[in-house]
Amino acid sequence: MLLEVKNMSHYFGGLRAVNGFNLRIEPGQIHGLIGPNGAGKTTVFNLITGVHVPTEGEVLLEGTNIRGFETHRIAALGIGRTFQNLLLWRHLSVLDHIRMAHYSQLRYGIFGALFATPACRRQEKEIEEQSRRLLETFDISRFADQLVGSLPYGAQRRVEMARAMATRPKVLFLDEPTAGMTPDELVRMIEIIRQVHREFGVAILLIEHRMKFVMELCDSVQVLVFGEVIAAGPPAAIQNNPQVIEAYLGKEDIH
Template sequence: MALLHINGLTHYFGGLRAVYDFNLALEEGELIGLIGPNGAGKTTVFNLITGIYRPTKGTIQFNGQNLVGLQPHQITAKGICRTFQTIRLFNNVSVLDNVRIAFYSQVRSNLLDAFFRTPHLVSEDKALTREAYRLLEIFNLERYAQELAMNLPYGEQKRVEIARALATKPRLLLLDEPAAGMNPGEIDRLMDLIQRIRQEFGLTIFLIEHQMRLVMRICRYIKVMDFGETIAEGTPEEIRTNPRVLQAYLGEEVE
């Protein structure tokens, strides 16, 4: 049984077909990539999986449970978390609180505990804070814990976003162009980081990427989209030599 099972996923914006008949069976522990030119509908696929848009047609099943119709926060709580193409941190909030916010669904104290700040809440919050620091340490971010997120350099902000996503305890991590705006050195480090957290947290990863270098090196399986349709899929080797891909995507990229 695949961890994520997508069948016939289709989405229209008004008359515009953004995604058409997208299928995917993602096994636990895999790392697969989704590539395609700008406007191919890649991010829309993520938005459909995470419940930001409701698909026009098709089914999405995670761990055997249907996701269509659930609200985004419910889907994340089930174990799918994402990062955003353009960084969406909570800017005027400390890095630590960016991470602590993501513990929301794991909080056991109820609202009355919150209003009366009961010992139960205080001790739980302390544990969450420790947990948040632990996550920040993994990403080498602990020294920024009390800094406002918006004051961090770009690369650090990207790492905070991944750390924040991990705080939701996902089984499946969706990364939307994690390497955008990075130089080759930074991309190498990012690849190491992705591999490391994948092992450490036992993650399944599904990533959208523009940087072919990264996708070709770390993904074992790649899907290619163009104009909402899946035009090719296979191993990096197969993709590299697929004429349709070359025409639609690589040709444009190589210039």
């Protein structure tokens, strides 16, 4: 098992935000977490990735309980993520964003940096090559030298995803990756995520509102309402679940 969450609950003061949440993700799996606004989806992401420490439960990454670990340590162990609200340095170039994400894996140390040792030069070359490969994968090579703040919104989303992949995650968390995108950008994002999944073999956990995105990409889906899972299973079963339709979308048809 790559990632397993057992009976995770969390309280903010007297408010129960998540109750008895369980999750199992196998290597290479794409798993969706859906639900209405305020259901607790991003809170689940924050609990797993160390932004908050769960009040109860366990978070196991390849069998190691990472509950309470700091965010940078969790990232180093293999969980990368994007955020619902873009967290980019608007006055930094696209290429530099991706380069900087690689620096958490540097091996040459301060001495190597000061004296530009062969190991330093070799690894800097590797970082450059890997960064440009990611730019190609996410279809943002043409923006390499541009400031992120000058890019279209959809391209900024892809920069954030490329930055997350630069940390070489075993599981990639995507928090509403298509938020604010046009229908054409949505279709392109589906293609890109499929390519990333195929090329890197990374498992993916995603929060998303658009049913087309979830149905086309996910192997399995959980539905969260008021911090509790009300349904779980393959996308087709979730799509036709009357409880999900009523709780998540009222009486609307989600086909």
